[in-house]
Amino acid sequence: MSLMDISKIFSLLQPKEEDEDNEQCRALNNAVSSNDAALLSQLLFQEDYRRSINARSGWGVPVTPLRTAAALGHLRCLELLLEHGAEIDSLDVKAQTPLFTAVSGKHLDCVIALLKAGADPNGSQYNNCSPVLTAAREGDVHVLRELLRFGAEVDVRPKVPDWASNATACRGPLYLSAVYGHFECFKLLLIHGANPNYNCTDEKMLARIKQPKTVLEVCLRYGCGVEYVQLLIDFGADVFLPTVIVDKTMKQNEALVLLLKERVHPRTLMSETRLAIRSNLCFSDKEPAIDRLDVPLILRNYLKHISSDFNV
Incomplete structure (x- = not known):
């Protein structure tokens, strides 16, 4: 990682002066921490609070409300924040995105919601x-x-x-x-x-x-x-x-x-054929490409290594 990359990380993660005592951000984070979706919704309908939706607050490691929702697995709060324009790939002090935090916490529903909203499935380039x-x-x-x-x-x-x-x-x-x-x-x-x-x-x-x-x-x-x-x-x-x-x-x-x-x-001819077909599918994710092939279901399952009656 270059010195420029390191400098960029610190510039992204250092809180702005006006955010240090941002009561609106703290209120948003408190609502998310309590999993109080009703209160969060009321706050987000107010312009002052919406302006603070991507601000960071908290002791030690300041975090955005979206990061808090992802870490705790509070799905409804997370969805509300996304609906009101929360920055989906914002970084915390460890250069981790909300998606990374949701994955670490094994919060599947939050992971799916973030991915559907456009979160980068590869996380941050700085982590x-x-x-x-x-x-x-x-x-x-x-x-x-x-x-x-x-x-x-x-x-x-x-x-x-x-x-x-x-x-x-x-x-x-x-x-x-x-x-x-x-x-x-x-x-x-x-x-x-x-x-x-x-x-x-x-x-x-x-x-x-x-x-x-x-x-x-x-x-x-x-x-x-x-x-x-x-x-x-x-x-x-x-x-x-x-x-x-x-x-x-x-x-x-x-x-x-x-x-x-x-x-x-040596491998069987069937096995060699399967390898040849899979290698010639011009997609990194083979499963959907195989599903689009105009071949019988039993052959598609074989190509996807799903158990079948073929003797391999």
Whole structure:
């Protein structure tokens, strides 16, 4: 992050002098904190209060009323603020948007409301983390599904400066969902187009890292179940890419046996066809693209990796 970026953050986050003792803003925040939608509505119909809708107040960490509503999960208050023009992607002192706060609090209804109102599903460019990374780490598959449905980057990675690039920078959502054992999130990310080989798609970043780990290697190293490895194989992971050294630290489990078996048994023609079709769909989010294909439902389900009678 450049010095200019840092300066911009501080300029955005420092409260203006006229906002320091802004009684209107405090009143709005108090109404939201109490989840008093009726009082909030009355206040917002007054011009003085509407002018303070994006102001910050509070001890220690000043926040906007919208950020308070998102953090507490007070949906009706959040909707009222949006209806009266609250800035949807305003930043707090941590450069977190209201959406990020709602995701962190696992407030699904608020997440959906913010996304429908136009919130950036990727959060703030000034924050190292992102809503997708947070949802994948916490295993919140419902929130993750909504973020991806509204166009969030599926292979997002932590934002670190080039000089600090290391293996940590490649720990994206697919990596996190595997390490923390969130299989449904892991599957959802792959369905929405996550790279099955490296969790980082930035070639320059990969080139700076000595021996970058593939997702397959991560799954083996952390003892993920065989279902993780099978899913990666089904989504086209290169089984010859990871360096597999069978030693005492490597768990001799079904996952490793499956990987070694796949190296000598080619994929079925059906499986190769599915991979070819998915790779030629010119959309980052494959699901809606597949739904538009003029093919039988059983084939669409197969392309979306929904259980069917096909022998794969």
